[in-house]
Amino acid sequence: MRTYLASAAETCDCAVAAVHEEGRGAAFGAAAKALDKAAGGALQRAFSSGAALPKVGDALLLHTPKPVVMVGAGKKSAGLSDGDYRKIIAAAAGALRKTSAANAAFYLDELAVKGRSSEWKARAAVGVVESEFYRFDELKSKPQPPGHRIKSIAWIVPSAARRKLAANGLQEGGALAEGANLARDLGNLPGNVCTPAYLADRALQMRRSHGLQVTVLEEERMAALKMGALLSVSRGSREPAKLIVLKYNGARDPKAPPAVLVGKGLTFDAGGISLKPAANMEDMKYDMCGGASVFGALAAGARMQIKLNVVGVIPSSENLPDGAANKPGDIVTSMSGRTIEILNTDAEGRLILCDALTYAARFKPAVVVDIATLTGACVVALGAPASGLFSNNQKLAAQLIKSGDAAGDRAWQLPLWDDYARQLDSPFADIANIGGRGAGAVTAACFLAKFTGDFRWAHLDIAGTAWGGAPRKLASGRPVPLLVQFLRDCAQGALRDFF
Secondary structure, eight states: OEEEEESSOOSOSEEEEEEEEETTEEEEOHHHHHHHHHTTTHHHHHHHTTOOOOOBTOEEEEOSSSOEEEEEEEEGGGOBOHHHHHHHHHHHHHHHTTSOOSEEEEOOTTSOBTTOOHHHHHHHHHHHHHHHHOOOOTTOSSOOOSSOOOSEEEEEOOOHHHHHHHHHHHHHHHHHHHHHHHHHHHHHSOTTTSOHHHHHHHHHHHHHHSOOEEEEEOHHHHHHTTOHHHHHHHTTSSSOOEEEEEEEEOSSSTTSOOEEEEEOEEEEEOOTTSOOOSTTGGGGGGGGHHHHHHHHHHHHHHHHTOSSEEEEEEEEEEEOOOTTSOOTTOEEEOTTSOEEEOSOTTOOHHHHHHHHHHHHGGGOOSEEEEEEOOOHHHHHHHTTTOEEEEESOHHHHHHHHHHHHHHTOOEEEOOOOHHHHGGGOOSSSSEESOOOSTTHHHHHHHHHHTTOTTOOEEEEEOTTTSBOOSSSOOBOOTTHHHHHHHHHHHHTTTTTTTO
C-alpha cells in the first residue's frame, strides 16, 4: 500500500476525519468542517438527525456525495493516549475495508496525542493501517481476500511547519511496516516450506535487497566450533541446522560495537521425544518468530538507514522425534564448555540459543537482546498484551520498556534472581535445561543468563505476543516495532555510554 504526504485535499474516493464529543453533541475539527462544507452540510445533518456519535475506537461510514469515515476521538480537551490514537486508526482502516474505495485521504494529523509529534503520529498510523490490511494467502490456489484493500492513502498535513516531520514519519512507518510484514510472512509459512535452509536463502536475498552482509554457518562449521547444544536439537531432523548471521553497518565508525539481536529460529517444534500434544501442534510453525523478528528488524533498520551497527544471529533447526534425537537424561556440551542435562527435549529453544549467545561474543557487542517464543509459562503470566522481559542490566531493561511503550509493542519486566536459578541445579551436569513446574519463564531466562558472560543482555519471551488466536490466527510481526524503536533510540543517543 502506498502512503504519501499531501498538504490539501486530493481527489480520493473516501475521506477520513475525526469527530469529538461536545456535551451531548458532535464537535468537528477543521478538517471535518471543510469536508462538511464540501458536502453541503451533510455531515452535520447526519449527526443532528440521530446518527450515533462514535466513541474512541469506533467509526461511522457516512454515504454523502463522497463517502466519509468519521472516527470518534472523545473530548478534544482531554487529548488522546497512544492507545486511543491507534484504536482510531484501526477503526478507520476497518471501515475502509467495507467500502470500494481505491484510495483514501486521512485528515487525522490534527488529532492531539499527548506528548507525540506529527512524525510519531504518521509513523504509528502507517504501522496500524498495514497491520489491519495484512493478509496471508500466497499458498491458496484461489486467494479470497477477506475484505477490500485500498491501494493508497494520502496523509493530509495542511501545516507547513509539521509537514517535514510527518514526511519523516511516513517514510519510517513504511520501512517499519515492511519489516513487520516480512516477520509476519515468515511466521505464517508452514514448516514444510519455511525450513532452516529456506531461512538461509531468504537471508542471502537480503544481501542483495537490503545491502546486508550475510554469513550462513553449516553443521560442519558448527561442529568445529563445538556447538553441541544446538546440534543436539537438529539431530532428530532430516533438515540440517543453519546459523544465520546478518550484519548491518550503519554507524559512522564501522568498527563501533554493535547491538546484537539473537532470534530463535525453530522452524517447527514437535517437542522431540518429549512429544507435544496433537491439539494445536500446527501452531509450532510459529516457533521461529524470534528469528523472523530479527529478519524484520534488520530489514527495517537498513531501509531507515539507522546510524548504528547491528548484527542479527539466528540459530535455526527443527525439533522432531527420531532415533538420533535427544533423550531425557542426555547430557550435551555447549560451545561455552558448560554441560547441560536435558530433562525435557521440548525445552530445546534454550539449547540452540545458548550456543548462539556464546557465538555472539565474537562481535564484541555493546548490548545483546535475544528474542524467543520460549515458554508457555510466559503466556500464562502475561497473556498477549506484553512480551516478557528479563535483563542483567537495569538501564538496558528500562530502555527496552520505554522503546516498547513508544512503539505500542510493550514488554514487562520479570525477575532474574539467583533464587530461581537454583532450580536449574543438576547432580549430573553443570546445569539442567528445565527448572521444574514453577516459574518456567523465569528459570528459562536464568538458563540463558548462564551463557551471557559479561554482556549487557536482555531476553524477550514472545510466546504470548508472536501470533494471535482464532479467528485471525496470524503472526503478529511483534516485536519488530519494539526492536526497531530500540535501535532508533540507541542511534539517537539512548544508552550513549554503552555504545
